[in-house]
Amino acid sequence: MRKITLLITTFNSTSQLAYTYLKEQGHSVDVVYAINNTQMIKEIAVFEPELILCPFLKKFVPPEIYNNYPTFILHPGIRGDKGAYSLDNAIREEKSEWGVVYLRANDEFDGGSIYAQSNFTMRPTYKASLYRNEVNTASLQALKELLTNVVDESFTPIPQLPTPLHTQLTQVDRAIDWQHDNTQVILKKIYMSDSLPGVLDEILGVACYLYGAWEEEKLRGSKPKEILAKRDGAICLATLDGAIWITHLKEVGKFKLPATYVLKERLKGIKEDRLPLIFDKSYQTFYEISCDIKDEVAYLHFNFHNGAFSSDKCMKLKYAFEYIKEQVKVVVLMGGVDFFSNGIHLNILEDSKKNGEDGWSNINAMNDLVKSVLFADDVVTVASLEKNAGAGGVFLALACDYVVAREGIVLNTHYKTLGLSGSEYHTYTLPKRVGEQTAQELLEACLPIGANKAKEIGMVDKVFSHTTYRDELEVFCKELLNDGDSYEEFLWEKEDFLEDNRAMIEAKREVEISVMHPEFWDEKSVFHQLRYDFVYKICPMQTPTRLKNKEV
Secondary structure, eight states: OOEEEEEESSOOHHHHHHHHHHHHTTOEEEEEEOSOHHHHHHHHHHHOOSEEEESSOOSOOOHHHHTTSOEEEEESSOTTOOSSOHHHHHHHTTOSEEEEEEEEOOSSTTOSOEEEEEEEEOOSSOHHHHIIIIIHHHHHHHHHHHHHHTTOTTOOOBOOOOOOOOOOOOHHHHOOOTTTOOHHHHHHHHHTTTTTTOEEEEETTEEEEEEEEEEESSOOOSSTTOEEEEETTEEEEEOSSSEEEEEEEEETTSOEEEHHHHHGGGGTTOOBOOOOSSBOOOSSOOOSEEEEEETTEEEEEEOOGGGOBOHHHHHHHHHHHHHHTTSOSEEEEEEOSSEEEOOBOHHHHHHOSOHHHHHHHHHHHHHHHHHHHHTOTTSEEEEEESSEEETHHHHHHHTSSEEEEETTOEEEOOOGGGTOOOOTTHHHHHHHHHOHHHHHHHHHHOOEEEHHHHHHTTSOSEEEOSTTHHHHHHHHHHHHHHOHHHHHHHHHHHHHHHHHHHHHHHHHHHHHHHHHHHHHHOTTOHHHHHHHHHHTTOOOSSOOGGGSOTTO
16 A cells, blocks of 8 residues: 555545545545645655645646656546646537546646546536546546556556647637527537636626526527526526526626526516426426436436525425425435535525524525435435535435445535534434444544445445446335335334434434534634635635644
8 A cells, every 4th residue: 555645736526536535445645735836845745655646736746746756647638638728628629528647747737648548428518517527437547547557567658749738718718799609609608617717798787707507498588698587596598599597607706606696686577487396307498406207216306506505495305305205115316417415505605694594594494304304204215426415415315214325426524624513413314324433533534435435334325336326226226115015114114213213313403403503693603714715715825634644
């Protein structure tokens, strides 16, 4: 096993995936944030790694590092692709296939020899979704290949091609010409810019960046950029040949919010174009909650932006769950395209003029959602962790009878990094699965864990492969119904247990909430500053101590 340093810009999803995999393999891992050259060099020297990996790094590695330690950089592009804007250009140029490479760091930006690579098929979607899904999956495959190749004396790296760096993509390149761009061109411009830097535009006199584009099939306007409708925080804009939904906006100098939160009273008179609580996906439009029913199993999807659950989203999902469970024998909580759930909606709380009141409302709405799942004694519930989950999102999953996960997902089972103690019945569900001691260690360590580790400690019941995940999930759910007597017996036992322990479980929630009350309401609560730093993406001044190797 090796001493490995992760040299990173921030501990994002790709960095966490590399971290959890390396830890599961038994490597000794230390994390260094790339804040400045002096700091990087000093921190790395303290740990004296055998290998340095850079799964997400925006700075150039100084020669004092790559000349003294074998250093490898993950680049989200294929051989010959160099520099920033890799995925942006892949979407812009409509590539059908893309990939990632691990390069040996040298004196040329992305110019080192290639030690590992993994390609994937491009999905017609926005940049952040490609990164969180295809890029992350490919990065793990490339990491496994890299770790093999660096110790293989017979391995010969592939020379990088002598191609130039990407030219900078400016807002001029990304700008929408509403009078001439058709729907597909507009979608592509937003896709290639989402989530960074967004497409700069002006909506109803507000200079803002656009995010979250969905094509609309039915609504039409008389002129491009006309606002046709609003729905669940999004707005629908007419185009030359159709219409698109924009779910989120970011005013210049501020942070991302649902579009209607930014435009507020400017939308007076714009109709709310409502969908059924659970949309049947019968036409192209913007929707968040949908359901597929197969053989008395309901697969309930909830695609909330960035996995953030505002109070209204919690209530809608609660009603959807309670409605759908009356029609089937098994309900599977599927999450969204990019995340299962990340708990309460921090951006909306930061925007609120009543932080305490709205935060209190949000955590209680989240608790009510979890309660509906936890006390559903007339149906078997399954959490499908096909995507990453964090904080309250993890504990929404643990409210289910069974929890299954896809290999390669990352779970952040803690709240403390945001100054919160947490609720969502976690003081009941987590110890029930992993024991009191492990539960406390997870909450205190504030470190991500991978699917295999989660299974090892009992947090999840099954881990399915990336390539066959949906098939394995379907087989698992069908098996729950194979023996009718066993199914009924499970529900009887569940009903009896919940009835006998309802008071104890509810008491856990009350204690959680009493601890959280001052965290929301006290103006001096550290939560307010940490939330601000998170929402405004304030760069840290040092590597978080929780990520440092404790053996140093």
